[in-house]
Amino acid sequence: MGILGTIREKVMREDPAFEPNRDFFRDMVNVLVGIVWQLGLTALPIFLVLRNWNWVEALVVVLAVCMIFLKFNWYDKLEKA
Numbered sequence: 001m002g003i004l005g006t007i008r009e010k011v012m013r014e015d016p017a018f019e020p021n022r023d024f025f026r027d028m029v030n031v032l033v034g035i036v037w038q039l040g041l042t043a044l045p046i047f048l049v050l051r052n053w054n055w056v057e058a059l060v061v062v063l064a065v066c067m068i069f070l071k072f073n074w075y076d077k078l079e080k081a
Helices: 002-014 024-050 053-073
Strands: none
16 A cells, blocks of 8 residues: 555545546656756747757757647646636
């Protein structure tokens, strides 16, 4: 059961409607892709100022792929308010 099992039991005693996160792996993949996306957003203006066009083109492609991935794997799966 481990330490997390005992923590889950304590939470369940306080809130019986509590449900553990079943999408942890998907969430961690989204975090990693989001880190790449954020790093690209930070690096893009630097390469624009340096006029390093090969890197600018590569970053635009990476940013587009990350945005499309996050749109379908994260944004579309958010709970509706």
